[in-house]
Amino acid sequence: MPEGTGVLRDPVALAQALIRCPSVTPIEGGALDLLQRELSALGFQCHRLTFSDEGTPDVENLYARLGTAAPNLCFAGHTDVVPVGDEQSWSAGPFDGEIRDGELFGRGATDMKGAIAAFVSAVAAYLAERGAPAGSISLLITGDEEGPSINGTRKVLTWLAERGERLDACIVGEPTNPAALGEMIKIGRRGSLQAKLEVKGVQGHTAYPHLADNPAHHLVRMLHAVTAQPLDEGTEHFQPSTLQISTVDIGNPAGNVIPAQASAAFNIRFNDSHTGAALEAWLREVFDREIAQAPQASYELNVRVSGESFLSPPGPLSDLLGDAAEAVTGRRPELSTTGGTSDARFIKDYCAVAEFGLISQTMHQVDERIPTAAVQELSEIYRRVLEGYFA
DSSP states (O other), rough: HHHSOOOOHHHHHHHHHHHHHBBBTTTTTTHHHHHHOOOOOOOEEEEEEEEETTTEEEEEEEEEEEOOSOOOEEEEOOOOOOOOGGGGGOOOOOTTTOTTEEEEEEETIIIIIIHHHHHHHHHHHHHHHOOSSSSSEEEESSSSSSTSSSSSSSHOOOHHTTTTTTOOOEEEEEOOOOSTTTTTEOEOOOOOEEEEEEEEBBOOETTTGSBBBHHHHHHHHHHHHHSOOOOOOOOOOOOOOEEEEEEOOOOOOOOOOSSSEEEEEEEEETTTTTTHHHHHHHHHHHHHHHTTOTOEEEEEEEEEEEEEEOOOSSSSSHHHHHHHHHHHHHHEEEEEEESSSSSSSHHHSSEEEEEEEEEEEESSSSOOEEEEHHHHHHOOOOOOOOHHHTO
């Protein structure tokens, strides 16, 4: 771990140093220590915030702010990373930060230590050229984005509100670009509903089905009832909602036995035509109707909504990001709401938010990597955003 220093003006070197911190959720791994040293050297006031919740691990977070005046432009990100998987399958050590053939390898290179490094480097360059901004720059960095997302960004935002501290705009550094830097800015996200459906019947012999009630048959019929028709046709800024079955489990090893229960798990990614509560009510209405045809059977449905759909309408922040990205890459980013969930779902309740980061092609994969040129370009894009925002 480098000693605190002074400012790593090279975003690739800082990304390497962050990758070398093995911060698999919820382990801090030294990544927040490193960022705190670098940001303190730039003049930021740093707060280390540890939150806990019953049944979940403690999580360390970092909020750093330079300046006290408004407006406050925040960069939000996470230093936690997903597990490396089969380490023997990596061609480079997942926490070595190796550069080979112009690419930086390591877990978190794209998601999202590279973007954090690019922003910190951009801030250092901006301060060296322009001095302190007419306002504030802040960073909200969590160690809980890839995990339950309970003791991270959401609780830091509550802590800020209780202090009377306001965010005026926020850039989230998620890897939003599918194949090349400058392709896509996220201005919203679909909601996500995870459900487990368990149907209970009456066990029996397959030769005597009239003495049993097969829950697998009811499960298939119930799933068909919610997948036979599209949920919607999409909206102005969102693609159509989808329901995808992820597993069907019966756990019956005997071919001549009608099982006693059968279960399935599925996920709904939904647009702004729906809410999580409305979708749950619809599921229960459909399943109640279907199970009524089987008086000996019953079902249980457990639902968890990890985030509602949201849209941060196009405006000054997305325009500023688009202008900066186009100036550096020659591409005008598409404004999109595709992909999974992110911590922007919490931030949108506090200020305008837009997501823009590196290229997503290798995130969470073995040999996660990013071209070093893309990290340099992203830092330049962020620097231009800072200039434009505080102009």
